[in-house]
Amino acid sequence: MSSIKGCLSKSARVVLFVTLVGALSSSVHAQVTNLSNGGSINFAYLTTNSTASVLIGDKLFGNFGFQYTDTTGNTNDFVAPSDLVLSAFSNEIGFGVSIQMPLVADGPVIKDLSLQFSVQVVNSADMISGVELQVVGAASGLGVANVSETVSTEGFGAGGIANLAVNFGANTITPPGGEDNVTLSTPQCMLWITKDVIVSGDPDGYSETNPSQDFATISIIDQTFAQIPEPSTLALLGAGLAGLLIVRRRK
Numbered sequence: 001m002s003s004i005k006g007c008l009s010k011s012a013r014v015v016l017f018v019t020l021v022g023a024l025s026s027s028v029h030a031q032v033t034n035l036s037n038g039g040s041i042n043f044a045y046l047t048t049n050s051t052a053s054v055l056i057g058d059k060l061f062g063n064f065g066f067q068y069t070d071t072t073g074n075t076n077d078f079v080a081p082s083d084l085v086l087s088a089f090s091n092e093i094g095f096g097v098s099i100q101m102p103l104v105a106d107g108p109v110i111k112d113l114s115l116q117f118s119v120q121v122v123n124s125a126d127m128i129s130g131v132e133l134q135v136v137g138a139a140s141g142l143g144v145a146n147v148s149e150t151v152s153t154e155g156f157g158a159g160g161i162a163n164l165a166v167n168f169g170a171n172t173i174t175p176p177g178g179e180d181n182v183t184l185s186t187p188q189c190m191l192w193i194t195k196d197v198i199v200s201g202d203p204d205g206y207s208e209t210n211p212s213q214d215f216a217t218i219s220i221i222d223q224t225f226a227q228i229p230e231p232s233t234l235a236l237l238g239a240g241l242a243g244l245l246i247v248r249r250r251k
Helices: 010-026 043-048 231-250
Strands: 032-034 040-042 053-056 059-070 085-090 095-106 110-121 126-140 144-152 160-169 172-174 179-188 190-200 215-229
Touching (some): 040 043, 043 059, 053 085, 059 095, 095 110, 095 190, 126 160, 190 215
Parallel strands (some): 032 053
Antiparallel strands (some): 040 085, 085 095, 126 179, 126 215, 144 160, 144 190, 160 172
């Protein structure tokens, strides 16, 4: 799937969709998982199987990546792909993914989690016109938490067209509500998302006044994608409306 750059034709979308559904129903070795709203899958499966992908509505999510580092070296507090869960998610904007994670920094700790995935429209004529990022997190004392991401069109980190970010500090959230969004100047059929998730209790040492309050966490990241019909679909719709007007005038 990663080699497909442009929009699929209607016939190609139908063939691809039927093939995916057939694979899901007939093969125990299928790498495509069809998730209905609220359905979930462990992130370890998606990163262990290089060809694994998830079909949610009209979107195929794939090319999943995971990388984690921290400053403590404490293996008891290590975050692994198996600690993350990906769920199908939808709201008034559209279909997307929700990623649940236990990322917590308490005291002089910095934890850095990098995530990546691609998203492609596979059985719809509607192109992706916008991206929304919603984050559930918190911070207190000297703690800070941040989720930043790059939206690209030519692979991870290549052809970047947008950046989003949500930040948590003591009693502050930027932007308000923990939500950031962007409207794409040129709608796309496929995007590549790279996320950098960082939580820091206190990178410079314990707070002298109350070290127990230096805390930061990120627990949920929701990502949804707005869509609009591709130009050819709009042209067909316009032609249809024009035809109806002509018929009505003749009558």
